[in-house]
Amino acid sequence: MGKGFYISKPLGFVLFGLGAGAVLTIFALSVVYVQEKRKNEVNARDGTRIVTTAAPHRTSAPSNEAWDKYRLPDALLPEYYNVTLWPRLVPDEEGMYIFTGKSGVVFTCLKETNLILIHSNELNFTLTSEMHHAKLTGLGGTSAPAILETWFQTQTQFMVIQLKRKLQVGKSYWLYTEFHGELSDNLGGFYRSEYTENDVKKVVATTQMQPTAARNVFPCFDEPSMKAVFHLTLLHPPGTVALSNGMELENIVISVLQTRFEPTEKMSTYLLAFVVSEFTNIRSPPEANILIRIWGRREAIESCQGDYALNVTFPILKYLENYYNTTYPLSKSDQIALPDFAAGAMENWGLVTYRELSLFYDPKVSSNEDKEWVVTVITHELAHMWFGNLVTMRWWNDLWLNEGFASYVSYLAADYVEPTWNIKDLMVQQQVQKAFDVDSLVSSHPLSSREDEVITPDQIDQLFDTITYSKVFIMCQKQLEITLLSSVVFNTVYTDLWKKLQEVVDADSSIQLPASINEIMNRWILQMGFPVVTIDTRTGSITQQHFLIHPEAVVDKPSDYNYEWFVPITWLKSGSNMGQHWLLTKTASYEPMKTDTDWLLANLNVTGYYRVNYDPQNWERLLTQLNSDHKVIPVLNRGQIIDDAFNLARADIINITLALRTTKYLYEEKEYIPWESAVRNLEYFFLMFDRTEVYGPLQAQPLFDHFKDITSNWTQKPPRYMDQYNQINAVSMACKTGVKGCSELTRMWYRQWMKNPDTNPYGKCFSKYLEYSIDPNLIRKQDITYAIVYIADNVIGQPLVWDFVRANWEHITKDFDDGSFFSGGLINGITKKFSTEFELQQLQRFKEDIAASSFTFDMQAIERAIEQTKANIKWISENKAQVMNWLIEQSD
Template sequence: MGKGFYISKPLGIVLFGLGAGAVLTIFALSVVYAQEKWKNEVNAIDGTRMVTTAAPHRTSAPSNEPWDKYRLPDALLPEYYNVTLWPRLVLDERGMYIFTGKSGVAFTCMKETNLILIHSNELNFTLTSEMHHAKLTGLGGTSAPAILKTWFQTQTQFMVIQLKGKLQVGKSYWLYTEFHGELSDDLGGFYRSEYTENGVKKVVATTQMQPTAARNAFPCFDEPSMKAIFHLTLLHPRGTVALSNGMDKKTTDNQEVLQTRFEPTQKMSTYLLAFVVSEFTNIRSPPEANILIRIWGRREAIETGQGDYALNVTFPILKYFENYYNTTYPLSKSDQIALPDFAAGAMENWGLVTYRELSLFYDPNVSSNEDKEWVVTVITHELAHMWFGNLVTMRWWNDLWLNEGFANYVSYLGADYAEPTWNIKDLMVLQQVQRAFEVDALVSSHPLSSQEDEVITPDQIDLLFDTITYSKGAAILRMLSEFLTESIFANGLHNYLHEYAYNNTVYTDLWKKLQEVNADSSIQLPASINEIMNRWILQMGFPVVTIDTRTGSITQQHFLIHPEAVVDKPSDYNYEWFVPITWMKSGSNMGQHWLLTKTASYEPMKTDTDWLLANLNVTGYYRVNYDPQNWERLLIQLNSDHKVGVSLSLKAQIINITLALRTTKYLYKEKEYIPWESAIRNLQYFFLMFDRTEVYGPLQTYLRGEVQPLFDHFKVITSNWTQKPPRYMDQYNQINAISMACKTGVKGCSELTRMWYRQWMKNPDTSPIPSNLKVTVYCNAIAAGGVEEWDFGWQMFKNSTIAAEAEKLLYGLSCTKEPWLLNRYLEYSIDPNLIRKQDITYAIVYIADNVIGQPLVWDFFRANWEYITKNFEDGPFFFGGLIKGITKKFSTEFELQQLQRFQEDFAASNFSFGMQAIEQAIEQTKANIKWISENKAQVMNWLIEQSD
């Protein structure tokens, strides 16, 4: 049990998930660390002797030529690059923002070849004097063969250079090119971000290279294993500052522009390269610190202290990871920069981490506890990558899960160190494990790891940036750390980083190092780490473990939200796992047992009188079910003595729906955050399924009685809502109290939120609304109001210079009950002059959360999806987020038929991504239909009984 707040009995019982039907709550709307890719097309720039990559070399039939394959051949290995880029921050005569560049790469020939393939996308090349797009010379006295011809293979994104002779094995060569491209606003590659300061538009040139967009900025061998050293020079206007991975060595004024040269980078992958030209300012660590830390951003944001919190926590987090990895931070500086336009939550570029403003800036006068928690966990996630991911890098994208899952897991450890009173590690089950369960219970899920040849194209790579990679990856590594112990896990990490520094690995390299450390310990495992973990990463899904306390038998079965669904993905392990089971009886006897087969018997779990609880702290990535007698004993314990403290535990299982609902009957006595938060998350599924049916009224009535005491409790301890609750987790639970009270119609709740909002409308310069409650107040006040409240919120959104405040208003505006306002908001959402491109997904999905807005969004999306995907955050993750968010309420045959017709229309389009998201939505809709048909009458009857 951690410090800071009391963990009551319901943490070990009620969080079992509120039943079979509520097994899965809503899909995660976003994965903050997801990546967006470039636009499909780019406007060609006409000019003297310029050739665009948009004009591909075409063959008459499919071929097996190297340039028609997406992976680079292994004949060449880059050593270092010299890159000079000049972004223009003003429009040219054609009304475009462009950049020009010169790039040279030194590479070694590993296998004899007469072909050079180097990635290039959306770049226009200047012809050399030999009338080719590149110039090749030998290094160290080597003579280079002449170039026969060059062309661009658009589909595979290669510049192809065919030589008249062959390159010699072991010799080094220099490839030089000159080019230019568009500094577009597509949030990928080398792109521009814009903001207004004192009424003047400012343009920022910035980058987002992960996973395959470094090739959009300059020709490069754009694969993770092609590590090299980068020498970078940026030309930029006077009054701007240039940043990159390395420290700036020298800035000179050549009269037309400034020229900044940077220290060479460490040997690293292309996707970690970053550079920014802006008018930003910074705050920095004191001179005595041995690592230079700088927080960069808009001048107004920095000068008003929005970067102070990030600066204060960065140094402790870096020192924590130095100690955790037992490895010194490998760079001399750590720049972190907040960008007005950024598709992901943040990006771990080595030495220059880029963030959304929401993920780096914190204003104590405006931001909430949740905003602060988000900032520290994102910073910790990105800084964890400085070692795991950057120093040692996956060989190919099929092991992305290890990179991102690990950073997700240890972000909670680092954040807990930075903010020890928050007990943030206890939230990982809610925020990561539950999220993974939701997606991984679908037959359209996928294994964490796959073969390299199954992940080839940029679209296939993009698809990996999902909930499975991030959240399941974190849950699996947490489980591994728990059964090994944290000390063995950390020692294995140190050895792994030490042996493979500046190189690339596969996941089995980590298992090897962990196995070596464990061999010297007293931890006895039933099999090797490789054998245990392969069952968790090479097959999708997870088991539900059923324990029969009457006999002591234990069984495991692949858990599916739709049990009748056909699993057509074969598994070498027949969907059987090696399951580490931790358990306790009646709060005292504890033990651990490995379930290695589908069915086993374990005598210590047999009992006639004690309650038994398994998977303590939910350290295992599995769900648990029990025999009816044990469920009854747990319910009796829950309702009779809910203040008996036990370990944090969260379950979901296959049980009768009325038994699941009975676990909520004690809630009127509960005052703690995590039981309420888990209950609300699981009850959200009931709201999703029933808010358009006759069940909704009785559901509101029942839950009103459960939440009324909590609402009254916070009214008392806050002196009639005038003070902040003293305990940190109480500040979170106050949000739940007001939100659920307003949702269920508790008397006085709507009046409270409207009162605060109206006071703000009277004096826009001074908001009386507590920072932690703003999301709830905005939503409920705008829902209860009309056009006046909505227009005021919209004006405040447009005027906001604080990202956290703008995001809260973005959500609040979606809560109106006026269909015409929701339709207007939808039109605003695809106007980049009104809502930033980075926020389009959020705005649309927020409106879809509204029971009135959902059908409007579905119609709007079907009418505009091609326009949206072509002109905004293009890519499969963007599309997938929209599909999941828009369809999560679908629960009728008619909606299923509409979705299937949309699938047919989409399949006939030219888009190569998105089908997986549609398939998942169809599967979820079928499961929703089945669940309602089986449970609606029971739920209705049970709710009516409670009101008698």
């Protein structure tokens, strides 16, 4: 899923899914959606009498029964599904949007059992016989046992079917159900999205199955390792088009349109997708060997907002085919922009769904950042077509195998299609440093957890975070530039990856490692955090320790490795002397790193996931080099020195004034990456001090005048892509610190921008805007986090937002029940400025209120906020006076 971005040149796979099974006979469905309390009702639309039932639901105390466990037993394995669905795009007489469906699944019995457990949630079922909600048939001459009882286990989200006798091992069976559900607006499962076109409301029926919402749409074995082939038919109104993972095979008109699709590859349930809409598309030319279609609202497509996505998709696919050494396994690649979508995008195989801003680019109004976002999200999702879809993690505890690799590969593919951007250089700041921020807290978590630690849907949801997407092991990229899988592997775990990597290492004598791949990598993925490596150039001593931004925090999470990593240290000395050394213990000595006169720089080009500290003398030599000729030090390391220094100071490892001194050379720096590192870290000063006297002395912004000169007084665009980014830093920091001329410039730009009121419906007061944020008729649910956090970024708006969220959090959570997608960002955005005991007490009370409620909320996010607030309080008390004195000295 592309809510972020995301190791190596893998990864060859040879596989085209197995096609099997017959297509379900197409029929018109006439079951209407009714509340569970009703037993019978006459369908007023067509006069058909339908028998519905309030199916028995059980919520029992914890037990050892299979239906009270969240994981499926291993007795049954699905082969293929036949699913027919009919979404209603107009409300019924009660104002509800519904869908009806029929589903059959063929499964094989692997172990004797008289119990069928299949996931089902938020669905009502029609009786298929006098008493039961499902019908079981034996295949291949096998007789099916009679159903003894069926019921629904609410907590574990199972349909439970007890049989009078056991299923036979090795035999296949057909399980058939009829059901109906709500086509709600909760952005999960089978849901509706709405937009207006020519003053007419349009309704889109669309899906988001990841991670555990396929069970909300039809009964299924809803675990990633339970791969199967899906045969799908959609019924939909005339004038609409139906899309799914496979290509449309035929479109029959009876009373409604009936579209049948080619069978999918063998895949996990969370990758299934279908959309019914009035969208239009642009497509690749006939000579292309892959059909590529970009779908969206007619107005957006006709105004060419999908053109950029279409132009880059084919070269991205060709690059990835070469990279993975495997042909794209499908006949088409559909990409569709949805008005309402919770995540950034979703890698459904053959039908990738996006937020509009993740697929559409309008050169008239979109920024460089918008364009970069589009290309990196597309590359991330298309990277999943191989790694994630063809080869899938066995269980959600290894989600990082999907998302981490896709994040890494997305930068390589984006760099291929936009070679002038140097986008690979941004990976350090956009991914590695972002992971550092979260991974330096005791509330972090390992990349890979035990399977029994990730069981419930809520626990699975919480894995979709920065660590999973952005903790990329760039230190191993050379070893990972390989063909990973040379045989058919449908589901994998991280140990499979280590075995393949070890085979490559064993076959290549040029790769010298100090230990096995398993021993090296397990230390990085099975324990949270990362090390700070301290090098004493006076003695050649090297030490490592777990880096914590709040050093007094207590780590209460056990680890088999006790925070001892195998660290690949690359280094550079003045005079271009380079080397590499593996740090395998907490303390070691390495003579080549000893020097009395040369500066030494470690983690060359930031190829390792660790921070670096030095003895005071080496710090002084590095600062001297930066101030005399900074270009001798690689640009990525210039940014790294600033970022490491400020974070080491926040962790009380070095003095804060040393960190501030790393910025003095910036008067001569023109490159984006070092400036961005400085801006990000100085932002912490603004967060902590923007309401105090320290704000005044922060008045240095040499970059503003530089860009004024190279743009001919702001009339031209900087020619280099990175310079265009850095111009934003120049103007933003200049205005923030009161540089003369900046306020006048931005006011002039604002007046010009506001001359077109149709495109600028802003200017409401904060309180009214906050009220708008929880009204889905005014601000889409997917944007609630952005709207609220945007106000919280303002010094006046922040306390208003905090009060508003505390007063309305139950309503917000209830209305947006996929809380995991937004609550983490919401809490972080609101509380990042917290730095007083009073704010800490409010946050702790907020945690207690949520813990005492029955609502779903990201408690890890609140714990991180509490930890960060404690660190902020400590940092201000220890550093405010030093910072103030140093800034005053520099302004004299």
